[in-house]
Amino acid sequence: MIGIAQIINPALLRIILLRVIEVMAAFLVVLFAILVVQKLAIERRERHLKRLRLDYLRRLTPPYSVLPPPHTDIEFEAMGVALADRIRTGTSHERRELQQIVRRFAVDTFYERRARGRSWTRRIGAMEALASFALPESRPFVIARLQREKDQRVLSKAVVALSLVAGALADLELVTDMLLTLGSVSSKFNEFVYTNCIRSLRAADHEGDYVQALKSAKADEGMPWPLKRDMIEAAGKAGLAAARGIIASFYRYSGDALMRVTCLRALGNLEGLGQIMNEALMDDDWRVRAVAVRYGFQGGADAMPLVKRALRDENYYVRLNAGVTMMKFGANGFQALCEEAEGPDPFAREIAYYAMNAVPADA
Amino acid sequence: MLDAIGIFVVAFQLFIFGYFIILNGTYTIFTFVAMRRIRAHSATASLKSLQDITSGAYHKPVSIIVPAFNEVHTIVASARSLLLLQYPEFEIIIVDDGSTDDTFEELRRAFQLAPLKKPLRTVLTHTPITDLYMSVRHANLFVVRKTNGGKADALNAGIDASHYPLFCCVDADSLLEPDALLRAAKPFVDDREVIASGGLVRVLNGCVVRDGMVEEIRAPKKGIECIQAAEYTRGFLSGRMAWNAFSSLLIISGAFGVFRKDLVLAVGGYYPTVGEDMDLVVRLHRYCCENNLRYKVVFVPEPVCWTQVPSDLRSLLRQRSRWHRGLVDTLWRNRTMFGNPRYGTVGLFGLPYFALVEMLGPAIEFVGYLGFVILFLLNWVDPEFALLFLVVAVLWGIWINVAGVMLDNLVFRRYRDLRDVLKLSLYGSLEFLGYRQLLAAERLISTFQWRSGWGQARRQKIESEVGEKREAET
Structure with missing residues (x-):
């Protein structure tokens, strides 16, 4: 007999293997036990939670006085989820009434307790629930958590929570500070947070604070350009018309093509492109021209010759956008496209055909 | 002489024993790592965070690209399921890769396609696009017709025809859950470093499907399908989740993955190989490392893509042979990355x-x-x-597979019936008694045939009860 048994004591090897088999078998039994218990007990709790939530959702209609107060954790949890759902979809009047219920039944206190808990998964869930309630009264608590919380994942939820209840310039500054410390969050996340801030500030009649923050950002050399772009993008998305002036000044002040693209998009959304339309259409960078030409119709009949010229641009995207925009100039645009469709330039001809066939007039 | 044989036998046994310990030890560690990661992921990817994406500007538009070659039985159901996706802004581009059956006619009938004379900008290499169609009923559904060039070629054509900064590749025989795209695209808006994300692929066989939606989730009926279901669960949840944790995810399934278009264009799109999905991900790693770009390739466990698995041994062996050839090809073409610290954990750990x-x-x-x-x-x-070792091997193998099923049940609870879960566990346990050995033999043969092509696929019609439908050869 030769093999492993030659170099390891066969008796010892036998004992080791037998022990391993015992441990494996025990582990296997434990696994099956967890599997069955999970199926039978934990899923029953979840079904109960779902039933309760549906029950609360059904009862969360006026008059709210008939609502039974929650007592156990699972009832608080079910009521919290139901309230968050209703607040998200309700009108502003309903939202205020539902927020009062959150306060009346101390659902916010329940989640604030959880948001101070040891498990980060619980804290994250609690912070998300508090964000959903968007209670202005939670603002001091959220700010306190932002200053104490160490976990980045919970912090990002806390930033969202603060953005939904922001009421002053100081909140906006805190949000910006937190976004700078949050590492690799995307531009979309920043934009989302700033859009929330604008809406909250608007609700508190402090819209001007955001314009002020944009002015400070412009003056702040240390602030990263991408974050400034996200602030501007959010202003465009949230329809902050008061920011047109400062955004136009960002456009002129910047040598960065991406910043010009952002400003154009924001001003396009705010219908404030008028003054800079022509220079944008003649920009050296094709990305700027491609965006400018999309909003070309805002420049009125004066901009049409420049848009038409863009049908022959060296860049494919500029030409394509120009074709689509020409259709937005109505009968004159259509007529110009017909001329191009008969013209000598094969690129312009191709785009003109496409725009006339695929794009509805005044799209 | 006998001494030399003795030394050889001892060395051989130690080598096999060591390999066994490393392999199963790795799977076990992966299971524990995955358990932690999945729990953390479930906490952050809550329903509320998905609602945020659907409610405002907090999303990036996605082009869904579906390469289709002779998919007459599945293409319409698949397209319908994609149209039902919950996502604020997306387009579906079905690339008919020169089908010789009625794939295009089926699409034309079902979605009222009209020709679109849009000039296309060709950046990637692919066979010529002959026609472009748009659905009259659904403004976000396009069909690209081209001469046959293979799956990678069709995907490249789809990328060229797409409009959005992210694209999602989906197999024509797969169904996505309504929130799958939301969940798979979420990492791109949460983290600017994410360049690719892959979702969980589950076995469709046995499930009840209506109108392109999985209505009832059941374990497959055939044993061979059940073993694959357990295998998929282990492979995706334990394997990919753990690779994710080590920043060395090398595969995003071709059945369902989301990518940043600019980077895929930068690496030249898909390469025509049988393992085009793995090849693309490895080249993305390579490109980002060589250009000192901060990046992440992530696996997201909840977005579910349902796919049919082979229900007969011949098709299964053919599929595994193809996967193995793809793996060998990709590893060979990226051999310079092996053990090279320049490529970080991918070069030092993942590829080796x-x-x-x-x-x-x-x-x-x-x-x-x-x-x-x-x-x-x-x-x-x-x-x-020998006997004791065999018992250890079988028990350990069973533990790994049952742990995979348990992991799935702890977090996702897709199979509602306890009998289904136990059935999967049982068949998962049987994987080591013949099934694994058979696949090992097939993969061994494939190692020496890695230059050959795709071969024919068998498809089942996606209808009410997939598991009961008779197979139809394409």
Whole structure:
């Protein structure tokens, strides 16, 4: 007999293997036990939670006085989820009434307790629930958590929570500070947070604070350009018309093509492109021209010759956008496209055909 | 002479024993790592965070690209399921890769396609696009017709025809859950470094499907499908989740993955190989490392893509052969990355693991089985040791597979019926009694045929009860 048994004591090897088999078998039994218990007990709790939530959702209609107060954790949890759902979809009047219920039944206190808990998964869930309630009264608590919380994942939820209840310039500054410390969050996340801030500030009649923050950002050399772009993008998305002036000044002040693209998009959304339309259409960078030409119709009949010229641009995207925009100039645009469709330039001809066939007039 | 044979036998046994410990030890560690990661992921990807994406500007538009070659039985159901996706802004581009059956006619009938004379900008290499169609009923559904060039070629054409900054590749025989795209695209808006994300692929066989939606989730009926269901669960949840944790995810399934278009264009799109999905991800890693770009390739466990798995042994062996050839091809073409610190954990850990365990694994396993039998017949192995070792191997294997099923049930609870879960666990346990050995042999043969092509696929019609439908050859 030769093999492993030659170099390891066969008796010892036998004992080791037998022990391993015992441990494996025990582990296997434990696994099956967890599997069955999970199926039978934990899923029953979840079904109960779902039933309760549906029950609360059904009862969360006026008059709210008939609502039974929650007592156990699972009832608080079910009521919290139901309230968050209703607040998200309700009108502003309903939202205020539902927020009062959150306060009346101390659902916010329940989640604030959880948001101070040891498990980060619980804290994250609690912070998300508090964000959903968007209670202005939670603002001091959220700010306190932002200053104490160490976990980045919970912090990002806390930033969202603060953005939904922001009421002053100081909140906006805190949000910006937190976004700078949050590492690799995307531009979309920043934009989302700033859009929330604008809406909250608007609700508190402090819209001007955001314009002020944009002015400070412009003056702040240390602030990263991408974050400034996200602030501007959010202003465009949230329809902050008061920011047109400062955004136009960002456009002129910047040598960065991406910043010009952002400003154009924001001003396009705010219908404030008028003054800079022509220079944008003649920009050296094709990305700027491609965006400018999309909003070309805002420049009125004066901009049409420049848009038409863009049908022959060296860049494919500029030409394509120009074709689509020409259709937005109505009968004159259509007529110009017909001329191009008969013209000598094969690129312009191709785009003109496409725009006339695929794009509805005044799209 | 006898001493030399003795040394060889001891060395052989130690090598096989060591390989066994490393392989199963890795799977076990992966299971524990995955358990932690999945729990953390579930906490952050809550329903509320998904609602945020659907409610405002907090999303990035996605082009869904579906390459289709002779998919007459599945293409309409698949397209319908994609149209039902919950996502604020997306387009579906079905690329008819020169089908010789009625794939296009089916699409034209179902979605009222009209020709679109849009000039296309060709950036990637692919066979010529002959026609472009748009659905009259659904403004976000396009069909690209081109001459046949293979899956990678069709995907490249789809990328060229797409409009959005992210694209999602989906197999024509797969169904996505309504929130799958939301969940798979979420990492791109949460983290600017994410360049690719892959979702969980589950086995469709046995489920009840209506109008392109999985209505009831059941375990497959056939044993061979059940084993694959357990295998998929383990492979995706334990394997990919753990690779994610080590920043070395090398595969995003071709059945369902989301990518940043600019980077895919930068690496030249898909390469025409049978393992085009893995090849693309490895080249993305390579490109980002070589250009010092901060990046992440992530696996997201909840977005579910349902796919049909082979229900007969022949198709299964063909599929695994294809996967293995793809793996060998990709590893060979990126061999310069092996053990190279320039490519971080991918070069130092991911690729060497895939080469030693996944590529050479079948050879080692096969030699192990064969050697064990020979040594046993020559009476050079202690029968008691052999028996005990076999019991350890089987128990450990069962533990790994059952742990995968448990992991799935702890977090996602897709299979509502306890009988289904137990059935999957049972069949998962049987994987080590013949199934694994058969696949090892097939993969070993494929190692020497890695230059050959795709071969024919068999498809089942996606209808009410997929598991009960008779197979239809394409």
